[in-house]
Amino acid sequence: MGKTAHEIVTSDRFKALVRKRWSVSIILTILLFVSYYGIILVIAYGKEFLGQKVGEFVNWGILLGIFGIVFAWLLTAIYVVWANNVYDKEVDSIKQTML
């Protein structure tokens, strides 16, 4: 109880919290980059593939575009679920035991 900023910041729990936060953030950011730039590069180099029909009129390109939006939204949702269930609880617990 009543620890100084220095004690909190150098504690293992705090360090683990920050590490975990950035691991999750960076993994999600990488997934976002890979999906978005993946789509851009497929459009640049795979025009023929994207033109192939999946249904009668829908082609891979249209599906990929919609996938891009849905996937970006999903990543955001994953972050929120993680932060609400893991991050916030750990923050509360650190605050209770150390402040």
Place this chain on the structure above:
Amino acid sequence: MGGATTVGETNATAIIFFIVFISITLYITYWAAKKTKTTKEYYAAGRSITGFQNGVALAGDYMSAASFLGICGMTALKGYDGMIYALGWLVGWPALMFLMAEPLRNLGKYTFADVVAYRLKQKPIRIAAAIGGILVLWTYATAQMVGAGNLIKLMFGLPYEVAEVIVGGVMLMYVLFGGMIATTWVQIIKACLLLGGVTVLMLIGMSHFNFNPGVLYGEVQKMYGVKMLNPGGLVTNPIDAISLGLALMLGLLGLPHILMRFYTVPDAKAARKSVMWATTLIGYFYCIIPIVGFSAAVLVGKDLITKVDKGGNMAAPLLAELLGGSPFMGFIAAVAFATILAVVAGLTLAAASALAHDLYLNVFKSGKATEAEQVKVAKIATIIFGCFAILTGIAFKGQNVAYMVGLTFAIACSGPFPAIFLSIVWKKLTTGGAVAAIIVGSISATVCIALSPTVWVDVLKNKEAIFPLRNPAIVTMTLAFLAAWIVSIAAPDKEAEGKFEGTLVRTYLGVGAE
């Protein structure tokens, strides 16, 4: 199909809807004015906005008339490329969530400069941040104001200058009297109208295709050939496309009017919730906009769309007229007008905070001024930027300002973004390093765009561009990070490093956040 249109003539329903919108929003401004006495209320709505409300307002700030009408038109005329262009506008939101939203909320007070200056020297940071911030806001406001003048001329038949003065005048009323509370509610109302209007347009459009996107694509293919559904010329140079993607994605993380919204909510958890809602609404918006564009291509026809406006900006209003007659067209036109008003109001408030909070209070007054004086100066700054926006809007009449939005995002991701991000994560960042990042990033982005094919060839009519890329972000953002690194390593600042520990508790636990 492809018959006469009344687009461009004075439309009674449009005027009625618009007057109703203005009356309601001015009434809200009157109500907000009574609650706007302190700087916390003026800049941050007293931190009383909920996560959901702020999410809707963020979506409102981001969904401009240019993206609504522009992406509809682009899909109607170019098909698939319009759809992919829309995707680029969404991907910044997850990045904002992962990299910045919560630390930004915990560290700041009213502006992003609060975050950067938190453990560094106030004055140099504030000056650099104000320069970078105003540059971003001014280029964005100019694009919006010129777009506003043209659109209103097209839709209502009003003279360009009158449109500028109306947009500027009404917007000033919101910001001047109602501050952030009024601006937030104007954004929320506008976002609901825009999302609702586009949803109705999409549903009525789809009813002509049995609510089956496959049938719609089939009709598009029958009328215009399979080319409309395939990737076209949008991604010809992959490096340019990657650079554009970077600017769109990370530029969002440097837009002062977006970042400022995070201070209207009580805590980091609410900030997180705002981004989730904003991402949901904006994602939905960009999913249905291409459907409206494709529907317009089939039902209205490309010939009429290009006849009314070469760029295709009138695709959505024309579709509305065809499906719901001139009352529905009037409603969509009024929504577009309201959209412009709300976006410019958000920009003006952010500019006022940069001028009054960053420059006046923290540079000229060294942080010492009474509440009453600060609010007064904030209002004066609001009037200055508002009038400036109207004047530049008129000065740029008839100019091609398409490059201005690209410039906004290029500067935002090269100037403010590297400085904010590094100040959150990098212990060794110094005052000089942060200033170098903002100045090098902002200036190099501006210069590179001026020398790029977009301005040097398309606007200034030179034969060959000096800088090869249309989107310089990949180069200029790298330069900004390099500048920050070199300057910080060359002249370390032990004092700022020592203060880093204290900021960590606030960044990650929210302890001491305002």
